[in-house]
Amino acid sequence: MRQAGxxxxxxxxxxxxxxxxxxxxxxxxxxxxxxxxxxxxxxDAAIIFSDILxxxxxxxxxxxxxxxxxxxIRTPIRTKADVDRLRPIAPEDDMSFLMEALRATxxxxxxxxxxxxxxxxxxxxASYAIEGGGSKNFVLAKSMMLAEPAIFQRLMEALTxxxxxxxxxxxxSGAQALQVFDSWVGALSAQDYASFVLPHMKRLFAQVNHxxxxxxxxxxxxxxxxxxxxxxxxxxxxxWRTPLDEAWRIIGGTRAIQGNLDPVxxxxxxxxxxxxxxxxxxxxxxxxxxxxxxxxxxxxGTPPEAVALVVDTVHDRSRRA
Amino acid sequence: MRQAGxxxxxxxxxxxxxxxxxxxxxxxxxxxxxxxxxxxxxxDAAIIFSDILxxxxxxxxxxxxxxxxxxxIRTPIRTKADVDRLRPIAPEDDMSFLMEALRATxxxxxxxxxxxxxxxxxxxxASYAIEGGGSKNFVLAKSMMLAEPAIFQRLMEALTxxxxxxxxxxxxSGAQALQVFDSWVGALSAQDYASFVLPHMKRLFAQVNHxxxxxxxxxxxxxxxxxxxxxxxxxxxxxWRTPLDEAWRIIGGTRAIQGNLDPVxxxxxxxxxxxxxxxxxxxxxxxxxxxxxxxxxxxxGTPPEAVALVVDTVHDRSRRA
Numbered sequence: 001m002r003q004a005g006x007x008x009x010x011x012x013x014x015x016x017x018x019x020x021x022x023x024x025x026x027x028x029x030x031x032x033x034x035x036x037x038x039x040x041x042x043x044d045a046a047i048i049f050s051d052i053l054x055x056x057x058x059x060x061x062x063x064x065x066x067x068x069x070x071x072x073i074r075t076p077i078r079t080k081a082d083v084d085r086l087r088p089i090a091p092e093d094d095m096s097f098l099m100e101a102l103r104a105t106x107x108x109x110x111x112x113x114x115x116x117x118x119x120x121x122x123x124x125x126a127s128y129a130i131e132g133g134g135s136k137n138f139v140l141a142k143s144m145m146l147a148e149p150a151i152f153q154r155l156m157e158a159l160t161x162x163x164x165x166x167x168x169x170x171x172x173s174g175a176q177a178l179q180v181f182d183s184w185v186g187a188l189s190a191q192d193y194a195s196f197v198l199p200h201m202k203r204l205f206a207q208v209n210h211x212x213x214x215x216x217x218x219x220x221x222x223x224x225x226x227x228x229x230x231x232x233x234x235x236x237x238x239x240w241r242t243p244l245d246e247a248w249r250i251i252g253g254t255r256a257i258q259g260n261l262d263p264v265x266x267x268x269x270x271x272x273x274x275x276x277x278x279x280x281x282x283x284x285x286x287x288x289x290x291x292x293x294x295x296x297x298x299x300x301g302t303p304p305e306a307v308a309l310v311v312d313t314v315h316d317r318s319r320r321a
Numbered sequence: 322m323r324q325a326g327x328x329x330x331x332x333x334x335x336x337x338x339x340x341x342x343x344x345x346x347x348x349x350x351x352x353x354x355x356x357x358x359x360x361x362x363x364x365d366a367a368i369i370f371s372d373i374l375x376x377x378x379x380x381x382x383x384x385x386x387x388x389x390x391x392x393x394i395r396t397p398i399r400t401k402a403d404v405d406r407l408r409p410i411a412p413e414d415d416m417s418f419l420m421e422a423l424r425a426t427x428x429x430x431x432x433x434x435x436x437x438x439x440x441x442x443x444x445x446x447a448s449y450a451i452e453g454g455g456s457k458n459f460v461l462a463k464s465m466m467l468a469e470p471a472i473f474q475r476l477m478e479a480l481t482x483x484x485x486x487x488x489x490x491x492x493x494s495g496a497q498a499l500q501v502f503d504s505w506v507g508a509l510s511a512q513d514y515a516s517f518v519l520p521h522m523k524r525l526f527a528q529v530n531h532x533x534x535x536x537x538x539x540x541x542x543x544x545x546x547x548x549x550x551x552x553x554x555x556x557x558x559x560x561w562r563t564p565l566d567e568a569w570r571i572i573g574g575t576r577a578i579q580g581n582l583d584p585v586x587x588x589x590x591x592x593x594x595x596x597x598x599x600x601x602x603x604x605x606x607x608x609x610x611x612x613x614x615x616x617x618x619x620x621x622g623t624p625p626e627a628v629a630l631v632v633d634t635v636h637d638r639s640r641r642a
Binding site for chain 1: 458459460463464467468507508509510511512513541543544561562563564583584585586588589590593597600620622
């Protein structure tokens, strides 16, 4: 999950000098930001610094990051013509800055910890593209599903093609694990997921390079967990709303689970942080294949000492177990 | 669920002349807004027009509704002193405008359809009071839980006292059913709900006047459904993310369920709206005690014709069944 960001003073120092997009698109800066949390904490993996919306740009969707606001899509996708205009991407060329950042990070890490690449999932990207930015109720995205299902499915196909090529290029550039973020999928009912998302996710997981582990993560998606597991992924990522023991019951013993400390728990006093971490580990006790993680990215304002405490507690408890 | 509001031209006409708070606090206007959807559609119940934050004011928490924005708390609750300063309310006096609106609406309805009163649930009200408004991650509310559990529990106690008195006064003023909205509870893990919310909700449902049916509604709370059912309520309200058939399996056959059409479905073409309504009804088929409703309030921009179509389809299909 996101390890870099505004909670780290060394990130803010860089960010004061560079725009967010510039940081993503300048390999030296992306490498530096990727390495910052790995330098500071005894983490077990690094995750490349980037943004899920960037590969939309070479498809022909203009993305803007305004200061203080979330990302915005300048050319939202609303009609059949908008979808028809989308271009396939050549990730090695179109996303060369990211591929270069992956290669340079791999080299800088020198085998110390593995490097994770990632992509947004097609539904989350489709929602951004249709809504034009963040959304509370997903009225435009869901309306397109219901009023123009063929156009919505075509958009999902184009995005799935892009995500597969993008992830596989990341493996070719050195990513040693992949994570697919379906951050907004929790807004859907199970029946809409089954009709409009599942077929595309199945194809995605069938076509992605499985020479590395692939993590499939959904936010607020406990009600979709059986379908997320059916869609695919060597590891299923869950947030704090999904109890780990229940998740395992649903997913079955053959797959690993990643999660699921509430990122807000890191604002608690140290003794409470330790108790929360221990609780997560105890729910995974006796089951192989638990990857400890937060249930979502590190929040702005999180005390860096709390991140260190989480990492140390996980290592300490895991060694003792 | 919210039936009145910005999607109705007759509401907007009134709203152009009056502030939102004035409309809530002027019984003649609140009655008029409550009756608008009942006049226009063949609804089976009316729900009083109000806002869940209003009873915070007599407790000593200042609430402001800025134009275009959501409600904001001018005096957020952050410390023990803030909680100690909270006053118990005398609902018949402090909320006399609402009690008068209930009595006048009952009289105007003249038995045509029953009248529902409501309150926010303690956790949702506590989150508003602590955060000072809407929140994405509930950092302040959850931090108080973890860092100052005794203060948080005391706040929940004070709010539970208020809600019980407020709901019981509504019954005395003519409400023929009650709904408790826990709109934000879905942000919590099951263990936090069990520790910080469940005991208060159990007391609430034990102390509320059960001479009328009480509906307990949580948003995005599929992962909490067994605990919500344990907390109480004659009817459990669920949103579109909870499949009705699964909800019944979890809740058991002794209680009614209310829900759960996605409000966004009302933006779909008429044939899709009908199909969605029919699907909800079919999932409830053969089970007594299903109250058809949206899974959340009617969204701004909803075509009034779609609301009419939903109501007619429900009546048509229910008569045929």
